[in-house]
Amino acid sequence: MAEAGPWLTIIGIGEDGPAGLSDASRIALEQAEILVGASRHLALVPDGIASRRIAWPVPFALDPLLAERGRRVVMLASGDPFWFGAGSLVAERLAPGEWIAHPAPSSFALAAARLGWAIERCQCLGLHAAPLDRLRPLLAPDARAILLLRDGTAVGALADYLRVRGFAASTLHVLEALGGPAERVRRFGAADTLPGDIRHPVAVALEVAGTGDTLACVAGIDDGWFAHDGQISKRPMRALALSALAPRPGEHLWDIGAGSGAIGIEWLLAHPHNRATGFERDPVRAERAADNARRLGVDRLAIVTGSAPDCLFDRPPPDAVFIGGGLSAPLLAMLSTAMPAGTRIVAHAVTLESEMLLAEWHDRRGGMLLRIELAEARPLGSRRGWRASYPVVQWSAVL
Template identity: 45%
Template sequence: MVGIGADGWAGLSGHARTQLRSATEIVGSARQLALLPADLGAATTPWRSPMSEHLQEVLAGESDAPEQTVHVLASGDPMLHGIGSTIVKAVGADRVTVLPAPSSISLAAARLGWDLAHTRVLSLVTAEPEALIGAVTDGARLLVLSRDGHSPGRVADLLRCTGFERSEMTVLGDLGGPGETIASGTARTWRDEPSPVLNVLAIDCVGPATSRAPGLADAEFAHDGQLTKQAVRAVTVAALAPAEGQLLWDVGAGSGSVGIEWLRQTATGRVIAFEADPERADRITANARRHGVADRLSVAGAVPDALSGAPGPDTVFVGGGLDGEVLEICREAIAGGGRLVANAVTLETEQLLVAAHAEGGGTLTRLQFDYASALGSKTAWRPALPVVQWVVTR
């Protein structure tokens, strides 16, 4: 696998050139193949659409020369948001040799003088601009791989809508090539004109300081009353112990607030929200988009039926729709290892959790919060409904 930049053949190392000169088959995008000399002698194959299917054929040895080493061209560093990780995962690192070129991210940092150790790298190649929401905070520096020339304009719209209109934006196009361009401005004044198709967007964030700590205000979620309230939600998300790469079942998701807050704690976690009501399902998706985690959340149907066909979870939260059958299915789902957190408000569901605790151990906690509110011309404490929470780890 050979990384190639916009400077083409001239920018390749001697070792990379030697490898390509010895190649019998080279696969890459039409743009990348056009950067190679015409006299290489190798058979060149541009990726067909859909590329994912063509890649599977190449990896399965269904190319024109199945017994030969296949050389694959990739943009810059194949292991940085590139095709490299996909190929290594499919065939194993021992069958792949990677010859990287400077990535567009490295080139952007060099042009800007930014320290990559303190800069967050994100990709919008397959995600929507809302995916940046969780990373945008005052003082942060972001380097974003754009999907196309319209991405910077869409990001500017997002920044204006979220209080970051004073953020400095720099679009670095065709980095390393003869037509390299750099354009800067603020999100507030950014003109909605297409940028170069191949571009990296740098954002120097200026705006409110944002926190990932669980316990967002209730007003941050659209809901119809089915909402785990702020204080209980903060305790619940902490009990769920979010960790990278894990899958959470949010059973009886309501507004999706618990699953969404769980996702905000990680960059690679995923959530399946189980919700029977179509309007609530749409609301969950809208809430997830608002908080920048929609690309990692999917909404499934009603429990218990939808649970049987779902991928096995690492963590389960049961809020709405708790009954004996659902609780038993969720306990079985983590029997091989995992964590279950269940909240009960009614006496009937509380009794289920007391019995489950007696049988299966874990911790049982009663959460009670009082809130100050007006009482005539004075102020008094008003208790919220208590919540019984069972947490068990297998």
């Protein structure tokens, strides 16, 4: 058994194998009883080191590693284990004194170094097992991103994705086996026919160019981005709702009566660490909202199919709540008693009955009550006139 102290050493290893390791990493490797890692990483370590080797199972699970607690174990990971690696997953399961880590240069750092890019001005994404739609909010002319992809087939899928969305003029720097003897860097256009010999591990440094649609950076993106059946908070109302909800980094939103999912989606677009749960009683709309979220790169929108307030119980509490549908006295009563102090609430009403309900709650709980009336210029014979929408009453308050 190992002495008291870290039993696990997490080592970031590059394509050059042990030759590129620090002294501390080499010592830990030489003293290891057990090596754990991907088969590709285990193959980089010469025979004679460690008496046993364990390859990660498929699908990935930490159980084989955790079962060796107390032995001298070395876990191998690509480059920096805490940047789209398994390091953070292990750290969450172990006490601080049980592990120590020796990172190596990440694939992002190596890619930036090969191309002379300022890495702080690049978006860095790990897309080994994530959908390419995660790229959607980043696609804008002159944007740069460094992407870790699964294999050559995924590089081809990336080029197809860019072409379909109007960014065929983009440049792909394909970087294979960075840091090792088989390293190769090649440049292609998204419209080019890609070679069939692109090898894993592969990263792509992307320079975006083209005339495709670009997502706006402010609340209230165009309604055309969302598939819907008319059940949607329209762009001006959505902007006002999000302004009142005031999303902050890392916060969680409940979107009750999610409809197209537009409010939750824009909440998530506001910051990459934000979370949102949409509640929608219509299963067709619920699926449509989830699909909208996937297409716009925020597949982390959680959708619950059910009617409020029944579907709200036993859920992780939110920091803010938006009620766009299903407004009722029982719902407001439940929220006022069950939500933590400081929860922000924004509710929209169109009917006279729901307006009266919000007026009553404004009188009881304070906050701000707004009546919003919008009109849009439309053809009127040979001229134009104003066509008014139904007025919306918005109540916003801190519970």
